[in-house]
Amino acid sequence: MAGASEDDPALGASDPARQPIVISGVRISAFVLLCGMGFLGRLSYEMIRTPITSLYAKQLGAPTEVIGLLVAAVTITGIFVKFPSGGLADLYGFRRLMQGGLAVKATGPFLYLIVGSWPALLAVRLFHGLSTALYAPAASAVVAKFYPKERGSRLGAYGAAENAGVVLGPVLGAAVLARTNFPVVFLVSGVIGVAALLAILPFPKDAPSSTPRQSVREIARRLSQGLRQIAGDPAIRLVSLMEAMLFSGVGTLQAYLPLYALSVHITVAKMGLIFGAQGVVSIISRPFMGGAADRIGRRPFIVVGVTICAAVLIAIPHTGTFLPLLGLSALFGLGTGMVTPSTTAMIGDLVTRGDFGAAMGVFGSLWDIGHAVGPLVVGVLIAWLDYRDAFALIAAAILTALAIFLIGSRQYGSNATNSPEK
Numbered sequence: 001m002a003g004a005s006e007d008d009p010a011l012g013a014s015d016p017a018r019q020p021i022v023i024s025g026v027r028i029s030a031f032v033l034l035c036g037m038g039f040l041g042r043l044s045y046e047m048i049r050t051p052i053t054s055l056y057a058k059q060l061g062a063p064t065e066v067i068g069l070l071v072a073a074v075t076i077t078g079i080f081v082k083f084p085s086g087g088l089a090d091l092y093g094f095r096r097l098m099q100g101g102l103a104v105k106a107t108g109p110f111l112y113l114i115v116g117s118w119p120a121l122l123a124v125r126l127f128h129g130l131s132t133a134l135y136a137p138a139a140s141a142v143v144a145k146f147y148p149k150e151r152g153s154r155l156g157a158y159g160a161a162e163n164a165g166v167v168l169g170p171v172l173g174a175a176v177l178a179r180t181n182f183p184v185v186f187l188v189s190g191v192i193g194v195a196a197l198l199a200i201l202p203f204p205k206d207a208p209s210s211t212p213r214q215s216v217r218e219i220a221r222r223l224s225q226g227l228r229q230i231a232g233d234p235a236i237r238l239v240s241l242m243e244a245m246l247f248s249g250v251g252t253l254q255a256y257l258p259l260y261a262l263s264v265h266i267t268v269a270k271m272g273l274i275f276g277a278q279g280v281v282s283i284i285s286r287p288f289m290g291g292a293a294d295r296i297g298r299r300p301f302i303v304v305g306v307t308i309c310a311a312v313l314i315a316i317p318h319t320g321t322f323l324p325l326l327g328l329s330a331l332f333g334l335g336t337g338m339v340t341p342s343t344t345a346m347i348g349d350l351v352t353r354g355d356f357g358a359a360m361g362v363f364g365s366l367w368d369i370g371h372a373v374g375p376l377v378v379g380v381l382i383a384w385l386d387y388r389d390a391f392a393l394i395a396a397a398i399l400t401a402l403a404i405f406l407i408g409s410r411q412y413g414s415n416a417t418n419s420p421e422k
Contacts, residue, residue, distance in 0.1 A: 031143075031154070033203055035161035037098070038139060040196035041105045042162045045131060046169025047176075047189040048109060049074070051258030051271045053125070056182055058259070062118035068379030071255035073122055077129025078136075078368035085134050094138040099200050101135025104128065106197040109190035113183055133368075140344060156290025156341040160283045167279030174272025236347060237366070238408040243343045244370025245401035246306055248377075249313050250336065252394050253278075253329075255375035257316065260387050264320040274322075274329045281333035290341030298342035298349075299409060305338030306402045313395040317387035 049071070057070045085097055108128035115121045140155065147154040176185045254275075261271050293301050312332040319325050374394060381390035 030204055031147075031158075033199065034139065034142065035158055037102065037196055037199045037203070038158060038162040039165045040192055040199060041102060041131070041135060042165025043169050043172070044105050044109060044165075044189045044193035044196060045128075046166050047173035047185060047192070048112065048128070050170050050173075050254045050275050051261075051268070052173045052177060052182070052185055053121075054255055054258040055177070055262075055268065056112075057118055057121060059182070060115075060118045060121060062121075063383075064259070065379040065383045066118060067259065068251075068255045068375030068377075070118060070121055070125055072251055072372040072375045073125035074129030074132070075251065075368045075372040077126050078133040079372060081130060081133035082137050082368060085137055093205075094142045095200070095203060095205055097138035098135050098142075098203075099197075101131050101133070101138070102193075102197040102200055104131035104134065105193040106190070107193070109186050109193055112186040144345075144347075150294070153287060153291040153294060155344050156287040159286045159290070159341060159344070163279045163282040163286065167276045167283060170275035170279075171272040174268050178267070178269040234408070238405060239343050239346050240366035242302060242306070242401055242405040243340065243367045245398045246309060246336065246339055247367055247371040248374030249309050249332075249394055249398055251371040251374035252313070252378045252391065253316075253332065256378055256382060256387070256390075257329075260317065261325065263387075266322055266325070270322050274325050277326050277330040278333035278336075281330045282337040285334055285337030286341050289338045290345060293342040293345065298346045299406075301338045301342045302405070303402065305335040305342075306398060308332070308335035308338070310395040310398045310402075313391045313398070317391050 053071050054067055057067045062070060104127070108124070108131060111124045111127065112121075115124055139158070143154050143158050173185050173189070176188055257274070258271050261274065266274075289301055289305075309332055312328050312335065316325065316328055319328060378390045378394060381393060
């Protein structure tokens with residue numbers, strides 16, 4: 001693994017997440033194992049998310065305006081759960097929260113097998129959302145806390161590992177569906193989820209706390225206090241707003257690009273490739289973009305990446321064939337690959353008291369609000385207007401958020417939202 005040594009005392013060699021793991025006589029970095037868990041969990045999760053959920057909802061007879069809700073339901077769970085789960089990771093340990101999330105990834109896919117109506121699908125989607133809501137803030141906090149000198153590049157590398165699952169999930173899900181049926185897709189997803197849960201077993205346990213066990217009331221008080229302090233930071237809210245609006249576009253594509261592709265007679269298998277292309281470019285770009293942002297500064301990458309994503313949203317409904325849609329989807333992946341490592345690392349830069357879990361929880365909750373609201377709004381807009389107008393309005397909202405981010409950067413100082421150093 002490139003970068004600082006695992007035994008560098010300046011980076012906290014005594015921390016469990018920095019210790020090597022021995023599996024069947026083979027030494028493996030805890031960071032590599034973490035990336036493996038992220039990959040398997042995402043692969044299972046994304047197999048069902050896109051384009052399967054939209055197509056399955058349509059088969060169940062869900063109205064067009066409701067399909068956005070069904071796709072976004074997992075994210076709606078994250079809005080309410082990520083906020084406290086990050087803080088709970090600071091109190092109870094990162095591994096416990098990660099294990100809880102992976103347990104949902106292992107069980108959730110099998111519940112789709114008993115769904116018979118779109119309201120039942122909504123309930124299962126809300127439960128499945130617990131998987132990333134519990135896992136994601138803790139996993140990001142592990143990386144942000146234990147790799148301060150390489151935060152951007154390590155978060156970029158971890159994001160690339162998860163994005164490998166984002167790439168293969170839609171491709172695998174669409175390929176399985178094209179050859180079999182929905183139940184087989186859910187079974188394959190469930191088996192991969194179980195593998196992700198098993199992968200955490202050798203991961204180092206959290207270091208024992210030096211403080212005595214507290215009452216539930218005291219834990220709740222400390223959690224509330226820490227979250228209020230983090231959420232009250234205007235710079236953290238500013239960065240979170242930018243990421244939330246960007247992911248309103250991501251959610252829009254996840255929910256309604258499959259239906260748009262169906263309307264222009266693109267096959268299910270090709271839909272998987274369209275979404276896979278987006279993830280491939282993210283995998284390639286995120287580590288490099290994160291490392292470059294460590295050296296140059298976060299803000300330029302955010303500006304360029306957000307602009308690219310907005311332009312792609314405007315262009316997609318004007319495109320009706322496979323190859324141009326494939327290219328636009330890849331370009332959108334480049335945009336998110338530029339933005340997300342910088343915004344995530346920027347949150348770590350802004351933390352001053354060590355509450356990395358709480359900060360990532362707040363960031364994740366606000367991010368998920370945008371991720372959920374995007375498809376909800378677009379579903380109504382498509383029913384009222386059409387794809388072109390709906391996608392253009394979301395792009396305009398994203399560009400407006402970028403303008404607010406740039407104005408706020410000046411108000412709170414460039415060091416808060418640009419410099420890679422605290």
